[in-house]
Amino acid sequence: MRLIVHTARRECQRMIHDPIYLVCILCPAIACYLLFTSLMSDGLPVKLPAGMVDRDGSSMSRNITRALDAYQYTDIVGHYPTAHKAFETMRQGRIYGFYYLPEGMEADALDGRQPTVSFYLNYAYLIAGSLLYKDMRTMAELTDASVAEAQLSARGTEEWQVKPVLQPIAIDTHPLDNPWLNYSVYLNNTLLPGVLLLTVMLVTVYSIGTEMKYRTAGQWLQQNGGRIIPALAGKLLPQTLLFSLMAMLYVSVLYGYLHFPLNGGLLPMMSASILAVSATQAFGVFLFCLFPWMRMAMSAASLWGVLSFSISGFSFPAMAMNPALQALNHLFPLRHYFLIYAGSALNGAPFSDVLPSFLALTIFLLLPLLFLKRLKRKLLTYVYME
Amino acid sequence: MKTLFNYCQYELRRILHDEGTLIFMLLVPLGYPILYTFIYTDEVVRQVPAVAVNLSDSSMGREFLRQVDASPDVDIILETGSMDEAKKMLRAQEAYGIIYLPGDFNKRLQRGEQAHVSLFCDMSGLLYYKALAVTCTDVSLKMNGNIRLQMMPGLTVRQEEVTSLPVKYESIAAFNPQTGFASFLIPAVLVLIIQQTLLLGTGLLAGTDRDRGLFPYRESTVRMWGKGLACLLLYLPTSAYMLIVVPHLFHLPQLAHASTLALFMVPYLLACLFLALTMEVFIPNREASMLVFVCTSVPLLFLSGISWPGSDIPMGWKLFSYLYPSTFGINGFVRINTMGASLADVQTEFIALWIQAITYYTTAWGVRKYGNYLLHRSA
Secondary structure, eight states, X not given: OHHHHHHHHHHHHHHHHSHHHHHHHHHHHHHHHHHHHHHTTTSSXXXXXXXXXXXXXXXXXXXXXXXXXXXXXXXEEEEOSSHHHHHHHHHTTSOSEEEEEOTTHHHHHHTTOOOEEEEEEETTSHHXXXXXXXXXXXXXHHHHHHHHHHHHHHTTOOHHHHHHHHOSEEEEEEETTOTTOOHHHHHHHHHHHHHHHHHHHXXXXXXXXXXXXXXXXXXXXXXXXXXXXHHHHHHHHHHHHHHHHHHHHHHIIIIIISOOOOTTOHHHHHHHHHHHHHHHHHHHHHHHHHSSSHHHHHHHHHHHHHHHHHHTOSSSOGGGSOHHHHHHGGGOHHHHHHHHIIIXXXXXXXXXXXXXXXXXXXXXXXXXXXXXXXXXXXXXXXXOOO | OHHHHHHHHHHHHHHHHOHHHHIIIIIHHHHHHHHHHHHTTTOSOOOEEEEEEEOOOSHHHHHHHHHHHHSSSEEEEEEXXXXXXXXXXHHTTSOSEEEEEOTTHHHHHHHTOOEEEEEEEOOSOHHHHHHHHHHHHHHHHHHHHHHHHHHSOSOOHHHHXXXXXXXXXXXXXXXXXXXXXXXXXXXXXXXXXHHHHHHHHHHHHHHHHHHTTOOGGGOOHHHHHHHHHHHHHHHHHHHHIIIIIHHHHTTOOOOOOHHHHXXXXXXXXXXXXXXXXXXXXXXXXXXXXXXXXXXXXXXXXXXXXXXXXXXXXXXXXXXXHTTSHHHHHHHHHHHHHHHOOOTTTTHHHHHHHHHHHHHHHHHXXXXXXXXXXXXXXXX
């Protein structure tokens, strides 16, 4: 125990001496917390620029334009004489989609000649395109319904009967626990820990590697009587502490300040985030043992960390990935953290449901134990090579 | 001239003999695109598992569920009468949605009242929600048209058609027609990889020099050019591979005109290169470049406006994003590659990249001039 405290003190001095530690522990995480939460402060992108090609110029088409413009996601920023012109504007990146009303639409609709309105969406920008689609399709449905309503009234259908006739089956959607379809909830719950865990992995490898590089590893081990466990524990603990503080910072931002859904209680998320930090440290040690040289371990940590954003399945679901990848994603601490968040914070599952993910993170903690001998030998005998 | 080529040769040899730079400047550009495309290879989410809670024992209710189940995007894995059981499956993440038909579903339809179907969705992935909501809406619209007709008997076939659908509409996916995830994200990632690996690679080289007691900011301009030329020689083929071969290999949208793409990539590569040559002088040691640059990848991808729409990015962050070539590079490339834009269509980005290239050349040259000036003064 005394050894651990001693080593921890030595590590703190190293951290103060080499500013790159503190900068890398604090800056990327805090910058990303600020960036992502302010970027998505609206929850959803609103008022996306869109275009209108009104070839009809009737009162009906003007009504449609006005109504569409008032919708949540749509901002009609330009009127274009032809579809060709609108396409060109889309290619220049100034609108994400446009609505096309054909000539003679109003007359055709009322005479029952079934005109076709069209909308063009740019899915090269997938989110913007999908949101505009939602507005434009609703608009088309309503146009359809309002004409049908006029026809029904002409047939003498009573007003109270119109709604069920137009829409006999209605769908009420209940997005559970994220009722506003808030992108911020959906992305930040994994992005923020993701960035933090990436820095955890890099800093862990860096801090052990520099012991070898600057030939201080011998002294570090000697101080612990050549025992690797207290040496490692003492070295990593101060970092664990700092990173856990950073983890608590995003937990408070997400659940305290932004009031994101937290149905399973605060405790599981707090313990999950601290456990994920320690698991990632352990994984960093493991990577360090795995590769002969520090820079290869650093490279591996970088690639692994960046990959975890995609493979953890929070943006593109894991179930749609190749089975090989679905197996591989168990090797990413972020994946297990994501499962705990989705289960506990979002869906309010009892602890027993997310227990497997907690266990998985704990297994990461045990990973370095398999390599302790190898690590010690490496620290004492290997010379730093570029 | 001869010294320039000597330096270039020297740097090329250095890059090819150093595992760190080899990984970042060769392996990542060649391997990562394949890995990413593999992750997103299915493009869309199919067969999202859902539970049906059917309290209405009616043919209409069964028809609704049958049509939902038959759709490509939703798979009803269980039909039950118990909401609790369904909720349990949702919590255990065995299903991602509950489709609830209330007991009065059929009765209301028969009476000519509006019947409601409730859809409960797991929100851990927005794509699940999208698949479930769109499918249920589509099925309800299709059934609505038919039910409407039954309510108004005595119409001719043509009248029926017109009443069920007075105005037709069509939605056209102008670009990225299958609304795929890979087609949308991979092009952006490809462009970002060029910038990030250049930053990392030159940072590694500069860090190595620093470890040996050499200072990149005291290099001569010729030496800088030699290094730049070496990087360009390396990145011309890899960029061609990433931006032309990879999209072709994985059947991503590819509408680019070769000449437009080539012309556009010139300022992008130069801007990235000179940004890298400027930044490298601040790298204190070999490993630091990874600590510094790796974390910027994900934020830069978001700031490019490709996933989070650029029209909704706060002004302050927008200005910040203009410092990086990737912002303009990604937007320009996506429009050229995925949307078939001409050089005139991406004029803004093209000019911005040239401004960046010139600015960063000046800074890269400037820091070296200043470094040499300090050296001579102290000598």
